[in-house]
Amino acid sequence: MFRLKYTQAEAAWAYVFIMPALIGFLVLATFPILFGFWLSLTKWDAFTPPAFVGWANYRRLFTLREPLWYGTTIQNTLFFVLMMPVGVALQLSLALLVNMKLRLSRLFRSVFFLPTVTSAAVVAMVWFWMYDTNFGLINWLLSWFKIPPVPWLESARYAKPALWIMMNWQGAGYGMMINLAALQGIPIELHEAAMMDGAGPLRRFFSVSLPLLTPALFFQLVTGAIGAFQVFGQVWMTTRGGPARSTATVVLYIYNYAFANGAWGFASAGAYILALMILMLTIVQFYFQRRWVFYGL
């Protein structure tokens, strides 16, 4: 520890510099985490004092006394989580396309990134009308192929895929950028060496690029899953969880219980279970990463 020499003044200034972050950490992160956990053990309408009920909220969520939570909410959330890797694969393909040395590839990158900077809520507003069964743009395009009108957001069957398409239209640019950064970090010599050995483009992708992309893909799968568990804005704007609760997600459920029904303790318990689900999936992902993520270089 002799290396760490610092003067009193330096340390003092450093603490001044990190003070706002430290206060934020204590007041806006640590305290809410503890306070929220305590709330999840109470029954509280936010007007009368909270009544301590122990694990009752969790029991209600874990046993089958809350059929809506189990039947649809968790299933729907899992749909978005399980479909997320498909989106990542699409984003990787997009990155491969714009990584080719074409004259306009910079322009294409910017175009694909545009949807990413727009508000998810506003995107949902626009897509809501594009998905319209009778006058929508999408059904018109499908009618070219003699496909009869699809009730996208009005049927329990199509609402989830419709939202998934919309979210991936918006998110594709961000994933493309991350994969592109990773692709450009691959030393060109490796590709040259593989070419010398007679490897074609496909072989080079699977044997050179893909192993070196695995850290980036891992990052995307972890953060993507965390995001997919927390789908809210798009659903709130379009279907409000319907039809027949086919798009009700966990965060929508928590929002409704807290801000609409005033069941703050119960909603807090839901938030903690969701956090636990996310944590468990993250741990599983980290556990399995050594099987496929390559940190060799």
Next chain:
Amino acid sequence: MASKVSSTPRTVHSPYMIALNILKGFILNLILLGLSVLALVPFWWMTTGGFKTLGDLFAFPPHLWPTKWSLDGYQRLFRYFPFVRNFANSVVISGLSTFGNLLSSSLAAFAFARMRFPGKNFFFMLFLSTLMVPGIVYLIPQFMIFRYLRWINSPLPLIVPAFFSNAFSIFMLRQFFSTLPAELEAAAKIDGANWPRIYLEISLPLIKPALVTLGLFAFMGSWNDLLGPIIYLSKLEQLNLTAAAAYLRTSYHSGENQNVEMAAATITVVPVLLVFIFAQRYIVSSLIFSGLKG
């Protein structure tokens, strides 16, 4: 459209290979062009939708080009909704919170990257650990804190937290501060500069591209935020643009407002698009720099 694919060291130059390459380039460009159309169509639908008459909006097949350009949507938007006010709210909320985020996060990031003090790694890991906690956990307890402070129905809950930094920003900016050469500080110290001056006058100007990128992301996050405003604000004239547009969508659930909705969506989206187009030079390079090597 003519272009070529130069796949790294080309070894064969036979006319056959050249023709094949040109064909490959043509097909690739065609695919990318098709995908670009897919990426842009919703923007086209939104922008033209704001200028369409209701007759055009409820036509099948849809009119990609309005048969009559009408200002009906914009007129009704500004007549019945306080959209100028919402625009001002967005500017104030997003501007202040971006400033607060950059200021507090860059201070902490500078300390973590350039200064030595006891507990440095401990505090850094502590801040980073908050990235692991999903946002939904904070939602209810933070609401209760701001309710206790009587900040509900004011923009304060959307602005003040930014002044207490953000773990992601600290992490990103630390990466950039770390790349600066140590000699600069050493020279400044010999000249008698204290740490705040080194931060403000030497280090901060050197990481401008990172500040622009992060600032843009913070600005976008705040400008595009829906959940925050709908939780903390209840009056239409207090909302930011995104939430006001959402209010149009969800409260006036009727087809007669489709052009009003599209006008509102256009006004909400265009400023962010413009900022992005001006700043994209910085963004792409910073994103690629920060990459995923950390």
